[in-house]
Amino acid sequence: MNITFLLGNGFDIQCGLQTSYINFYEYILKKKYSLELFQEMDEKSVLKIDNMIYSEIYKSKDDIQTWADLEFQLGVFTRRLKEEKEDAITAERFLEDFEILREDLNEYLKGIQIQDDVEISEDFSEILSTTMDKFFYGVLEQEHDEIKSMLRENTNSHFNYQFISFNYTNSLQIVLKNSSKNSKGNSFNSSSYSQNFNRAIINVHGVIDRFLTLGLNDESQLASDFFEREDLNDLLKPDSLTNSREYRRRDAESVIEKSDIIVIFGMSIGSTDKHWWERIAEILLKNSNKKLIIHLYDTEPSYVSGRIVRLRREKKENEFLSHLGNLDLSDEKVSQLRKQIYIVTNSQYIINADLRKYLNPVEIKSGTIIDFETKDNKLSETAT
Template identity: 25%
Template sequence: MKIIIIGNGFDLSLGLKTSYKDFIQSNYFNLLVKNNNSLALYLNEKKEINNWVDIEKELTEYSKQIQDDKSKVKNDFKELKNALMDYLKESQEEEINENSKAFEMMKNEIKDTEIIYNFNYTNSVFKVARILEISNIEFKHSYVHGSIENKNIIFGIEDDARINDNHIFLKKSSNINFAESNIIRVLNNSGEKINLVIFGHSLGITDSSYFKNYFYSLTNQYNHSKLKLYHFGEEAYDDMMGTIDKYTGHNLTNFKHYNDLEFIDSSI
């Protein structure tokens, strides 16, 4: 079974300004700040200090520190999520770069792929498919975290994040649409050898629930898989290796020994 997993790096490679950094520099976010949205004010302060911000990480810290009542925190979170959707809806309409590594990957991999698990909220996969004249894309494609079109995006933090008990709505798994994608079940219980292509996804801790059991299983000599892992530069490779090291129980040796691995630098 061949599977493609894509993350925000896919959209960025296509030339779309869909990162959290882009969003925080947008008028959509600035309007929240002007309207005294407490969460936006907190994130903006972090941006001023660090010149960038990891929104999902900062949601955890925000929950620990904020003294506002539950309804205010929940409303501010909803406003931030809606502003993000509005921003991405506009950003996804930009022209895509057909000379990008992301486009090249799709051109080479999509035809014999059974499932595309998309961690983005945008329609970029469908835009690429139209250009490539792939007619059955809707049968292969699955949004893991919802989409802008369906207004059902899953945005927040992982289960193991330690937050205020009153802020359960900040967790992705509390979203009513969570688990509509079957990615965890397929990766861990498909019963088939998996040929996996990952582009634009760091496999980071904020999505650990989807990957940690699968990668741990790959340290077993009987669970051989073929993986093609794209990374953007040397630092991104190091970060990916650090994460996989954690997922495999610090057993990278077996992971690399028992699986057919190919690492591709998409920055070149």
């Protein structure tokens, strides 16, 4: 049985890294322009921001809470540029400023991730073991029994766990590298087949210093005729992955194709990653026994009212389903997908490793990042 985790920026935040979009943009404003994100700025101050994308981000700051929001707003910005002044010089400047953003992000993340010379004194094997056994804990009682039954009935193969990371940092690599055990005895049934973690992470969007992939999902999300064809491909993440002449997209799609259970953790279900939501939906529709578990965070999750629980579940289901328009799904297919999607709120069991003591000190601004005071770190969806 193959169980695949898709990890987003929320995982890094859970580990203690200041990798939210807000963290990065506050850093850029302060370093490059000596400005504060939430200060009142006059027009003269805003004009100090000479990068057109950084300037546009500031003007749209109320609409941008996550990296997915930022990517979506890039497309909105290209449409506005197209309407205001359609010329190659403006398009070229946009591309140059976009590359500056990518380089700045690379340097920022390089400085805040765990450095190569840091000695790790922990063994994270127990954290991996907990993840293997409890990745679905937090679903509702009936759903828990359905998944547990599925796992118990797997008596003819190993449980193989694999990661597809959408992050650029080395946090996950650090945890896996410093785990003395990546396999354990079977906890789900009496068979002799074990539970095994595959240490080979698929960094689908690249890693620091190599192929940081940022952008839109398809041509409908930006002013496509504003750019030359080759440049347009560089702005579309699925095309960029293919054109990189590496196997990250192929390998990730292959792993998803073979997965029996797919677990999404720390990711915004945004439109700029629609390619992956479509691939997952296609896999689920081919086999109604396969499951998708989506983890979310709620600041004050209530279970008092069945209606509130239902609405919270349906909101996340609808978020996923809203990106499947290209599949032209019938009502029957949509109903099938809803039955295969399970929602977990505020899980503490997905690679819950506290890496703060291995990080370089970074200035913390009150109210702009998550406070990590306990081992059971919590992450905010607005910080992914």
